[in-house]
Amino acid sequence: MYQYSGSCNGFVNTLRGQTVTMTGKVVVSGEHVKRENLAKIIKTKGGRFKNDLTGQISLLVHGDLSGQVVTNMKIQFSDKLLDVINQDRRQHHVCVVSSAGFSELLNGGTAKCLHDVVADRASAV
Numbered sequence: 252m253y254q255y256s257g258s259c260n261g262f263v264n265t266l267r268g269q270t271v272t273m274t275g276k277v278v279v280s281g282e283h284v285k286r287e288n289l290a291k292i293i294k295t296k297g298g299r300f301k302n303d304l305t306g307q308i309s310l311l312v313h314g315d316l317s318g319q320v321v322t323n324m325k326i327q328f329s330d331k332l333l334d335v336i337n338q339d340r341r342q343h344h345v346c347v348v349s350s351a352g353f354s355e356l357l358n359g360g361t362a363k364c365l366h367d368v369v370a371d372r373a374s375a376v
């Protein structure tokens with residue numbers, strides 16, 4: 252499986268300038284955050300929120316997918332995670348962070364990019 256990492260060094264340092272989308276339930280500081288609120292929070296951090304994963308997206312927040320309709324039940328893949336792989340083929344790296352990683356970013360910290368984990372799981376299907 253071809254993986255394109257672009258300028259990503261394995262970590263996401265900021266939400267500033269990022270175009271963000273999400274999949275699954277995103278939990279920040281123990282609370283489930285609705286998409287509308289997430290969009291506002293991201294805006295205050297200098298980023299943008301979009302509902303769909305397109306070539307514009309630079310960051311996917313990977314929330315909890317359990318209990319939701321997912322494309323592949325076995326590995327709990329959503330369409331958006333598969334889109335991340337499709338963007339790879341177009342040489343567009345989309346960074347992926349977990350809810351915990353997203354919380355870190357909101358607190359001014361650094362989140363690990365889970366892109367390769369996602370790609371590895373996809374190639375194992």
Ligand SMILES: [Zn+2]
Pocket residue numbers: 259260261262344345346347364365366
């Ligand atoms: Zn990345």
